[in-house]
Amino acid sequence: MNLFHPKLLNSFKGYNGALLSKDILAGITVGVVALPLAMAFAIASGLKPEAGIFTAIIAGGLISVLGGSRVQIGGPAGAFIVIVYGIVDHYGIANLLLATAMSGVFLFLMGLFRLGTLIRFIPVAVIIGFTNGIAVLIGLSQVKEFFGLQITKMPAEFFQAIQTLYAAADTVNSTALMLSMGSLVLLISWRAFQKHLGYLSHIPGTVIATASATIVTGVFNLPVATIGSRFGGIPSGLPSFEWIPISWGTAQFVIAPAITLALLGAIESLLCARIADGLIHDRHESNQELMAQGVANVVSPFFGGMPATGTIARTVTNIQSGASTPIAGIVHSITLLVIILFGAPLAKDIPLASLAAILIFVAWNMGEWKKFADLKQFRLPYRLTMLSVFFLTIILDLTVAIQVGLLLAFITFIYRISSLSRYELASAADFPELEQHRGYVAAFRIYGAIFFGAVKILERIENELPSKVLVLDLKNVIYIDVSSMDALLELEEVCKNQGIKLIVCGLAHQPYEMAVRGGLLERLPVDSIYPDLHHGITAAISDNAN
Structure with a gap:
């Protein structure tokens, strides 16, 4: 049971009515915020809007109940749009559901085998690169709805998408463009002046933009595409459980997409959890979070859901709204459920142009564009x-x-x-006695880690061998791998063949263990191993004198 311990179980110590009230209010706020985003992410992914809502309800609830973070909100995320759209385009919706469930299995296994900490080893340059790339693709995918272009289906590939948009450039719907521009201006203005709006500052700009555009579209009956005209509205209830057809013949084709979904989901969720930790001064359990994400992604597809992960914007909103425990995330899911049970008919007038503006706004804010502007301050490999x-x-x-x-x-x-790994010849200034034995005795200090990328150090020493005794000081070596141990054994063999005595000094910790496992200590006589360089050189000079 220690392997599976949700944060929720530790959240009730010192819990009281005041904290419960804050969690409920935060959950309601995040639920309202999640509604337009969930629909927008689903539509942009080539799915019906309810797929996003069902995911936010089911997967979001499971992530809060089982997760390793106290305040993280799970659900459909913008980072998945490009991947999901590509899977739907190439494999179909049925195989997307299968790939999502398989990714859930992979995520659960990653957490079970304690691989959560490994995700942190992914370099920042890689994370920034793909995050900004995804942001560009999200923005590109929304050009069609933003301008109201007459395009039957957008291709998943970049160049084909550009070509398709260019070919349809003369089909701009001016009404849709004005509506999307108005929504975008409202979003930007609301963000800029939110601190000065008093009580209204608690209402997210996405909710204001969606509500305003929906009211204008409904009142004036604007000739723009809406959720009702495109999808027939959203259902007023959750779907029933439906078994996903699973066969090896089908599964083998979606293994690669499933691994991509799992890897991206792991990165997004743990990155989001780390951001949340910094805001609430807590520490999440990364492996527990991965297992929760896994369970959520296994269950959600059986109810028509899409891939889910931790969502940064909703998590930050949750924290800023006063949340302190996973109860807020559970309330967020219940809020969405209540909205679709009683308010589903109101969604039919939501214009797709407004949702496109929201996604473009989200894409711009998810990208770390300042890093591109500051590229000159980074080294060439980082930039590359x-x-x-x-x-x-x-x-x-x-x-x-x-x-x-x-x-x-x-x-x-x-x-x-x-x-950083290097070697140097022990100088006569440190050991004056070496001067009398120059050419017969040589002592080298080695620094850093000797691994497969630094084996050249031992190869260079091999080219500088003395005629009688070689002393190697490994006191400052912190790590030796198998390749380097093989190289040390080869050096020992070369010395033996040339009649040169090899003395090793300063072996400690991991290098010592590696020398034992590699058999180096077995091949060296007892009088060839010393604790430090001073004793090693003294023994070498004595051997040469004899």
């Missing part, structure tokens, strides 16, 4: 990694972008760590 991931995300695929980004980051890391 960030820009590669950014452009590959836009042009090719998020999976390819992350793979290339991690590869570049991996190469950069190896290069930098290997550059």
